[in-house]
Amino acid sequence: MTIVKHILYAQVVCVANVLPWVLEMKPLLLIIIYLGAVTLPLVLSALVGGPPREWHQELASGLGILAFSMILMEFILSGRFKVISNGVGMDVTMRFHQIMARTALVFALVHPFLYQGTPSGGPRPWDPTRQLTLSTDVSALLSGIGAFLLLPTLVLLAIGRTQLDYKYETWRLMHGVGALLIALLLLHHTAYGGRYGSEPVMTWFWLAMTGVAVGSLLMVYLLVPLRQRAHPWRVASVSHLTPRQWELIVEPEGHRGLDYKAGQFVWLNVGHTPFSMKENPFSISSAPATGPKLSFMIKELGDFTRTIGQIKAGTAAYLDGPYGNLSVDGRTEPGVALIAGGVGLSPLLGILRQMRLTDDPRKVKLIYGNRVIDQIAYRDELDEEDVVYVLSEPPETWRGETGFIDGGLIDRVFSEEEFREWVFVMCGPAIMMDVVEDQLVKRGTPGHRILSERFQYD
Known part of the structure; x- marks a missing residue:
């Protein structure tokens, strides 16, 4: 030929x-x-x-x-x-x-x-x-x-x-x-x-x-x-985080759990047989150092997530994973920048928790954007860190950043040295990640120091 x-x-x-x-x-x-x-x-x-x-x-x-x-x-x-x-x-x-x-x-x-x-x-x-x-x-x-x-x-x-x-x-x-x-x-x-x-x-x-x-x-x-059938899990608890966000915790039943890195995700099947197609990808918000239990931050969006509050403790669950490379384990950068939009906080929270529990010496900054103040999750825990909150629809008493996570905000939060030397990890709406990535590239951040994962495309 x-x-x-x-x-x-x-x-x-x-x-x-x-x-x-x-x-x-x-x-x-x-x-x-x-x-x-x-x-x-x-x-x-x-x-x-x-x-x-x-x-x-x-x-x-x-x-x-x-x-x-x-x-x-x-x-x-x-x-x-x-x-x-x-x-x-x-x-x-x-x-x-x-x-x-x-x-x-x-x-x-x-x-x-x-x-x-x-x-x-x-x-x-x-x-x-x-x-x-x-x-x-x-x-x-x-x-x-x-x-x-x-x-x-x-x-x-x-x-x-x-x-x-x-x-x-x-x-x-x-x-x-x-x-x-x-x-x-x-x-x-x-x-x-x-x-x-x-x-x-x-x-x-x-x-x-x-x-x-x-x-x-x-x-x-x-x-x-x-x-999966040979390694079942059980729902340990389901709790309200914000008006439309929940925390689901599962624990292994008869086995030692999952070997994963902070920032990874699994396919989660709750309340169905392991052969069911009713499974969805969720990022793990817990840290490996906390033990075998896994926690997930889940927002009410689709058919399954709208019923998350109805799940009872003890319900059977099955996991397939872990997947993804949104991890900072083994990296040598002096600092870690975490940029989250809404429920995109979930994998970044796992990274933040793991770094805290292992006494990671690297510096950390977190930018966390939401629409309204009631959507901010885990605020008591996050206030202990270097966090910049951003609201697109803030109340009159709000003293934090307003608008959206954009290039101007990124420039105000990070220095020239941090742009060059830190690793930037982001998760959230696609438009937010596009804007942030473009700004990071413009500021000279190497591509191998920009980590993100997307699951919706044209």
């Missing part, structure tokens, strides 16, 4: 342009592994596929092969593999997953329109010339058409999930089943309708890749729940 080198180059350029900030976090090895995995089918096809055809036909086949391999890799990127998510951050993993899904969609949609001419001869793979552009095997074409229609539907539903306002559990089930169906349709289409996929070597290769993808689903939906 003479077009292989051009597609390889395009992939490298795409990743380099779209995710330069990923490279700053040093996941270069993971990027190389990803590129190797998605382009290996192209290389193998070039070796076993026979004489090259016209460039547009080779490009069509190349894009189709690449789209299929990228779709199979999406199963790995969306799975809970700690070697990936804990290495570069869950938000980076999911952002990369979303960008590559959209890239694969473009490749898949363009792929059939690059073929030209009318299929002729007997249905492939029995054509001895091996020069047919398309198979005349209707079933092979139908499976490709089915995937062609289903893939954009799946991507659009994922992009518009928030606007469509259907339950997370419903979307998760639809997304998983839809992705599995697309993978199986593409496997059939590639093996029976593709010029290269019907080669025995490639057929076995695609079967192996599809098996790995399906195996990642089995891990998330079968193996992980089985492990």
Whole structure:
């Protein structure tokens, strides 16, 4: 396939342009592994596929092969593999997953329109010339058409999930089943309708890749729940923090608990079997040094969180984790800047508590923003630290900062030396983190000293 080198180059350029900030976090090895995995089918096809055809036909086949391999890799990127998510951050993993899904969609949609001419001869793979552009095997074409229609539907539903306002559990089930169906349709289409996929070597290769993808689903939906069932938790208490914020504490039942770092998060399932999809990601607000109990700061937002106050002590719970790299453990900076918006305080509170309990010598400053004064949580505990409170709708008697956490506030709180030498950890609304990150970069803070995790994207 003479077009292989051009597609390889395009992939490298795409990743380099779209995710330069990923490279700053040093996941270069993971990027190389990803590129190797998605382009290996192209290389193998070039070796076993026979004489090259016209460039547009080779490009069509190349894009189709690449789209299929990228779709199979999406199963790995969306799975809970700690070697990936804990290495570069869950938000980076999911952002990369979303960008590559959209890239694969473009490749898949363009792929059939690059073929030209009318299929002729007997249905492939029995054509001895091996020069047919398309198979005349209707079933092979139908499976490709089915995937062609289903893939954009799946991507659009994922992009518009928030606007469509259907339950997370419903979307998760639809997304998983839809992705599995697309993978199986593409496997059939590639093996029976593709010029290269019907080669025995490639057929076995695609079967192996599809098996790995399906195996990642089995891990998330079968193996992980089985492990959770062997390590259950119980709700120890549920208490009110503010009018719409709660503290949920769970304790291990019959085991020693969770080995985690302050700032990490888990997938929490309360009141359901471990095989239920009714689980949600929550940051741990407790510190490892406090013992096996875990605490979570939860705001009433979705279907589960609106009922948090109804949960009784003793209710069964299951955890999957820990995940994330929002941690300052082992870092050598002389100071730690914590910037929180609303419930984004939760992981930063865990970091603050761990530093206090371990007599961490590093200096700490916390900026904590809310809309109104009643939303400030853990104030008695936080007043012991160097804290800057910010309210966007302050009462007349308020003497703290007003407005939003923006560049001007950041400049007032931190010195030039702190911008250069401290590590900055933030969690909160996306717009707040965008503003803060832009200001930190402007003030000369290196990218590897800016830590954040995001879970909502366009």
